[in-house]
Amino acid sequence: MRKTDISATRRKLLKGSLATWLTAGSVPFAIGKEKPLVRVMGTHVTLQESLKQQALQDLGIRLAYHPGGSATILQKAAINPSSFDLYEQWSNSINVLWRAKSIQPLEKKRITYWDEVNSLTKTGKVTPNAKIGAGDAPHKIINVQADGTLGAQHTDEISFLPYVHNVDSFGYNRQNLPTELNNDKESWGWLLDSRFSGKVGIVNDPTIGLFDLALAAQAKGFITFNDIGNISRAEMDGLFSLLIELKQLDHFSGFWTSVPESVRFMSTNRVFIESMFSPAVSQLNGNNIPVTFAAPKEGYRGWHGVMCLSAATHGRVKDAAYEYMNWWLSGWPGAFIARQGYYISNPLRSKPYLSEAEWQYWYEGKPATEALKGPDGIISVAKGSQRSGGSYEDRFSNVAVWNTVMPTYEYSLQKWYEFITS
Incomplete structure (x- = not known):
């Protein structure tokens, strides 16, 4: 238009x-x-x-x-x-x-x-x-x-x-993806994979980061939740016992609190993989840092x-x-x-x-017929690339869990702060 x-x-x-x-x-x-x-x-x-x-x-x-x-x-x-x-x-x-x-x-x-x-x-x-x-x-x-x-x-x-x-998931730098994972379907479990140890970032939010890590722990087979949208105190104890042990082994590189901080984590190679929001992926790609926003096989948050x-x-x-x-x-x-x-x-x-090319890429999940710019005016989508997870309908048909305040919210806050300060 x-x-x-x-x-x-x-x-x-x-x-x-x-x-x-x-x-x-x-x-x-x-x-x-x-x-x-x-x-x-x-x-x-x-x-x-x-x-x-x-x-x-x-x-x-x-x-x-x-x-x-x-x-x-x-x-x-x-x-x-x-x-x-x-x-x-x-x-x-x-x-x-x-x-x-x-x-x-x-x-x-x-x-x-x-x-x-x-x-x-x-x-x-x-x-x-x-x-x-x-x-x-x-x-x-x-x-x-x-x-x-x-x-x-x-x-x-x-x-x-x-x-x-x-829908959110995690982002990873394709240049730093372990060779053994190249042909694997993307999984939340990658956040807890030992091959990324020391290079993992998590969003510092107990109602968001908690679910990223719960999905990761379940994907790795470390724990199974009866209802991941309503995690019990006993399940919470098991999850955080695992997470605190991993933190003390320096598996996590840091916990970010804003999109700009998550961009810095990835752009400085502090992390190779991290919780991520879409604007950060757009900005990093615009800066020629090859970050992929994962479409996890277990479903999105x-x-x-x-x-x-x-x-x-x-x-x-x-x-x-x-x-x-x-x-x-x-x-x-x-x-x-x-x-x-x-x-x-x-x-x-x-x-x-939106131009026809923008609508087709962002909403319909089709390959970009031309290079597309982000809101900052910098090209963030290369011609021919396709959005991970497909169309709007495809992505929102595959939600594993929503950001949630659970009945155990107060207890989850306590456990979260124990975790990040351990």
């Missing part, structure tokens, strides 16, 4: 959104008054300057981005809802924030594109035959029930805006981005927060994050902002 066509499409969509606000009897901000400031707390993967600048251009509000490490910002948001207006992270944060009463329900009727949101957060499946995956599949925790709990039964209120999502409204946010700032949430589903943002390997909940609205 030509640039002029894209600009015209965006103007048309935004004009339609404005008409919706006017019809509803509200506008983003009152004329003659200072524009409201929306403070967004979240992660580096979506709180990017390019997104902020585009939102400022498209919307009549002010924005303050506060990115940070996932565990740190979750703790801050749970304790102090007045520190943010919108919180955006992964679905495993929802139960923590909801139980802490740090966030308030969202009204479906105020989500402009709710009807376009696909079935993943509404039914748990992108296709009828997809497996849902263990743990907190997003459709189980999105709807606010009559008794104030979160569940799958559809209601008029939701706990989060469904927007960015993906799924995550769903959540955008939540602080319990302390009201009035004009709340209106502006809805404005910003609706902007995220308006087309351009979904195309931007597609170029770093992420999906959006209403992909067809973003399709006009």
